Amino acid sequence: MTAYLDHNATTPVRPEVVDAMLPWLREGYGNPNSVYALGQRARAAVERAREQVAAILGAADASEIVFTSCGSESDALAIAGGAWQAHDETKGKRRKVVTTKIEHDAIRVLNGQLRRRGLEVLEAGCGPDGIVNAAELKAMIDDATAVVSVMHANNETGVLQPVAEIAAAARAAGALVHTDAVQSLGKMKLDAKALGVDLLAVSGHKVNAPKGVGALWVRRGVRLAPLVTGHQEKNRRGGTENTASIVGFGLACELAGRELSSAASHALALRKKLEAGVLRVKGARLNGHPELRLPNTAHFSLDGIDGHHLVVALDLSGICVSSGPACSSGASTPSHVLTAMGVAPELATASIRVSVGWGSTDADADRFLAVLPQAVEKLRAAAKVAA
């Protein structure tokens, strides 16, 4: 039995989601764009899912939802699509993207590409608590700014970001505002309108739907230069709709929305238990703001170890946690998020992230806490021998 405590990496697909998807992989294979009834049924299923996703995001209308292949694509469509559109419409006057040093690699790598292609990209820092420095960021916004992008909650530390405050300033300057809310979906209430943003990215597999489906909420009236061209999704994203996964995503959002408050309090109780247990280990500390965090995420440093080696030790005991974003497994380089927070490199690499979610139990937490102290102790002993 695996104790899965890495829900920020991905989540198990709920059985009712699998069940809802299967008909669309079997008899419901029609192209949603086809004229005949087989296609019409598929289209109806996609549109139903669009309403379900719109509901959990607080959208004014389901037509504001654009389905994509993943959260990374949603981010790219928002930032690159938004920036190039504004750039072209203003004949190059708006050529600046303002974002932060703690964004997901989906955005950081994109930023490098935008820079190489001639846009100006500025990144604001964060405090030791992992909260983006809003004053610094707002000072970067001017009338040449095309897009401002600030993540809703950080994927590593879970720390919540001052999106609404920044959004107000950005919109006042006439810039588009995007937020990467991939980690927040299903873990806390999201209300795109109330946040005051123009664009908001989410992903299916972080909310117990399958991998390979995401969405971008696009405030009505906002224009984007499409990345994948074609007539689907009202010309905003080409490609035949991934009916089954979209259906699964829709249902997962509906379930998450319905269960939000109980799921959040369950996650918070488990997180507090995990934090109390881990902090009893000598040389352990919690990274990020103690309160302003997703209810399900805790990030720790345990001095004297390599976090990656601890992940291996725990895996060999059937426990899944991560030592950084899943995308960068293998290299023990300090995470850019912890570096931005000013955490020393040797402490940054000595860290693990524990994240709970749907299906997590007290028994999972107990198993993790039973194995952790000795695993850490042994790794510290090994590190001493090597030095």
Place this chain on the structure above:
Amino acid sequence: MKRRILVAMSGGVDSSVAAALVHERGDEAVGVTMKLLARAETGFGCCGSPADVDDAKRVAEKLGIAHYVSDMAEIFASKVIRPYLDAYLGGTTPNPCVECNRSLKFGHLLGLAEAWGCAAVATGHYARVVNGRLHKSLEPGKDQSYFLYSLDAKALSRAEFPVGSLSKDAVRAKARELGLKTADKPESMETCFVPNRDVRGFVAAHAEADAPGIAGGPIRDRSGRELGRHNGLAAYTIGQRSGLGLSGPEPRYVVRIDAAANAVIVGGVDELQTKSITVGALTWNGERNGGTFQAQVRIRHRHTPAAASIELNGDRTATMHFMEPQRAPAPGQAAVVYSGDEVLGGGTILRSLGGDA
């Protein structure tokens, strides 16, 4: 009882088959590939370069065993690359594989193995452990015991060499039989972290710009006559003939590197013949505190161990007198002492004492 065994998987065929054999006999094989170089330097085929990591992962997937990557770039830099540079800069010829085996595979990795609940570390080396003692592999042409002499009794008690009793052909055949991706992968040659075998280029790129070993200097004969110029001591090793840029009727070989004078000394082939060497940093399997004994000494990989009389000085140094003069022992290389197939111990060559010492 099923034991958990950590298998160091480089992404080559030998360690792939080592993992397969551990798995096949019913133990729990846990594959680990060490990432030895920083990201920017992994553009070539070295342990832990992306292509090799991928090969190791594919083999592990095929076998159905766990596989992890461990970032050891920092410790590799301090324990292997730095001493390697220092040796060349000081005019000696380093043996980084010995140090990697001691400090990394059977040092740091062995420590991790214990922390991970593994009973042993298995590698793809061609060598054997018999009754706790290191022995040559049964395939003489592939034997790698030379690079493993410095493992202590504790390391040997936790070391496994699953291919040590096999021939290379048998290893490749086994890999093919199992459909492993690495079955026909070419042998890695020379020093794994030096691209294109360009030792001088590597040393120049990694050493301090004003390091003495980088500066050019004279090539002289024994009488002190300057015959040409060298482009930094780091490019030269005892016994080397090519790359000297000398003309003349007689072939000339590097017979000595004079680091103090930044000079390379050349001579005829007869001047390479050496009767005795002094060896330091000795380690022995078992107690040896003094006295003289007869054994066979190997002075480089693939050298046929030569009969010698070994005079211990008690302080981890010895003088080794060969029965027949040996060609070109190079300071910095290992001198490994054998009794037949068994490795008794070894150390680092400090000096060769010339043909008539």
